[in-house]
Amino acid sequence: MKVILFDIDGTLVRAGGAGRKALARAAEALYGRPGLTEGIDMAGRTDAWICRQVFRRARGRAPSVADFTELRDAYLRRLPGTVRKAVAEGRYVLPAGVKALVRRLAKERDVLLGLGTGNFERGARIKLGPGGLNRFFAFGGFGCDGLDRCRILKTAARRARRLAPGGKLEVFVVGDTPHDVSAGRKAGYTTVAVGTGFAPWKELAASKPDHLARDFKSMGRWLGWFGIASRR
Ligand SMILES: [Mg+2]
Numbered sequence: 029m030k031v032i033l034f035d036i037d038g039t040l041v042r043a044g045g046a047g048r049k050a051l052a053r054a055a056e057a058l059y060g061r062p063g064l065t066e067g068i069d070m071a072g073r074t075d076a077w078i079c080r081q082v083f084r085r086a087r088g089r090a091p092s093v094a095d096f097t098e099l100r101d102a103y104l105r106r107l108p109g110t111v112r113k114a115v116a117e118g119r120y121v122l123p124a125g126v127k128a129l130v131r132r133l134a135k136e137r138d139v140l141l142g143l144g145t146g147n148f149e150r151g152a153r154i155k156l157g158p159g160g161l162n163r164f165f166a167f168g169g170f171g172c173d174g175l176d177r178c179r180i181l182k183t184a185a186r187r188a189r190r191l192a193p194g195g196k197l198e199v200f201v202v203g204d205t206p207h208d209v210s211a212g213r214k215a216g217y218t219t220v221a222v223g224t225g226f227a228p229w230k231e232l233a234a235s236k237p238d239h240l241a242r243d244f245k246s247m248g249r250w251l252g253w254f255g256i257a258s259r260r
Contacts, residue, residue, distance in 0.1 A: 029195055030254060031188040032133060033144030033168070033181060033217075035203035036152055038071065038225015040126060043155050044119025046110040047147075051082060053110075054102035059086035071226035072207025074146030074180065075171035079103070100148060107154050115158045122159045123224035125244030132247065134164050136256060140188045143168025144181045144201055144208075167191065177211030185215070200254060206235035220253060 034040050037047065048065050055064040064082050079099050083091040091099065114120040133139050141164050145152050149170040156162045169184030185199050201212030204225025209232075212219035221237035222244065223229050233240060239253045248258040 029138050029140060029188075029192045029197055030136075030256075031140045031142060031185060031192075031197050031199045032254060033142045033184050033199065033201050034130070034165070035072075035201075035205075035208050035225075036143065036145040036147055036155055038204035038227075039202060039208075039222060040122070040130075040161055041155055041159050042119075042121050042123065042225065043111055044114035044117070044121075046107065046114040046120070046155070047151070050106040050110040051078065051103045053106050054099060055082050055086060058099060058102055061086060072146070072177070072203070072205030074175055074177065075100070075103075075148045075151060076175050077146070080175075104148065104150050104154075107151055111154055111158065120158055122161075123222075123244055125247065126224070127159070127161065129244050129247055129250055130161065130164050132251070133254070133256075139254070139256070140167075140191055141165055142184045142188055143170065144177070144184050144203070144212075145169070146171045146177060146180065148172050177207055178214045181211055181215045181217065185217075198255075204232070206231055209235040209237045212237075218253075220250075 052065040056062050064085055068081050070078055083095055083099055133141055143152055143165050152170055153162055167187040169180035173180045173183040199217040201208060201217050202220045204222055205227040209219045209221050219237040220239040221232045223232055223242045251258045
């Protein structure tokens with residue numbers, strides 16, 4: 029069984045800064061200060077990590093569980109609105125070819141499609157909604173499963189194992205930043221990096237993924253990397 033874990037931001041969708049905006053507004057409402065997300069490099073980071081950075085900036089200490097939950101919930105309450113606005117203004121886009129690839133992979137009997145994302149699960153579902161992508165992903169590892177991506181990916185693989193007990197699992201990780209690649213490699217999975225998102229191409233190439241693509245347009249190549257014959 030092949031397990032293919034997709035990152036969300038910059039890989040499955042580009043949400044036009046909806047996440048950052050929702051978090052900035054949440055932080056401003058809670059801490060009374062604008063600009064708390066400015067300058068934080070969010071690409072490839074987990075929501076939990078980002079929330080901790082924002083809280084530390086506002087309060088000068090690490091958040092308690094209650095602090096963290098408060099910020100998370102405030103963010104998730106604002107996210108549907110900022111995503112809706114990004115859609116309305118044409119800033120929410122799916123990279124060309126990604127939906128066709130996902131749809132194709134979903135038809136494969138020996139493929140389990142999952143998410144490997146730093147987004148909180150509810151945030152992930154909110155971001156995927158307008159693109160019609162939620163139905164393809166029954167499980168995943170999310171930002172609530174750990175601060176670091178490697179743990180998130182391993183959690184996703186464990187959930188895949190529950191769906192496919194017995195037999196060997198071959199896990200692939202698809203993402204747009206060096207963080208996706210290093211986490212996938214650390215977990216022992218095959219890594220595929222794609223230049224549709226937020227990392228400079230040079231840095232992406234330098235992270236040495238097992239496979240590297242500019243975009244999702246060449247379906248045959250992608251299927252080959254997953255060991256799937258393109259004609260049937
Ligand atoms: Mg990403």
